[in-house]
Amino acid sequence: MMSILGTLFIGLIAGFIARALKPGDDGMGWIMTALLGVAGSFVASYLGAALGLYQPGQPAGFVASVLGAILLLVIYGMVKKK
Numbered sequence: 739m740m741s742i743l744g745t746l747f748i749g750l751i752a753g754f755i756a757r758a759l760k761p762g763d764d765g766m767g768w769i770m771t772a773l774l775g776v777a778g779s780f781v782a783s784y785l786g787a788a789l790g791l792y793q794p795g796q797p798a799g800f801v802a803s804v805l806g807a808i809l810l811l812v813i814y815g816m817v818k819k820k
Contacts, residue, residue: 778807
């Protein structure tokens, strides 16, 4: 339970940092930014566990969460343009 709360908290902060680091205008509000950050944190946690970087249930690190959020922001931007 605590790992999910940790992932949520890290993801919220990571979403805002990822949005600041990614160039360009995404045209989305802060709620969508926070949701993409949380999703990026979960993606980083599961990919890290699949690659053996993290133990199952262990939340991803902060840098991995920011990278996951940037990845989702790029994908979101490509989908939104089409």
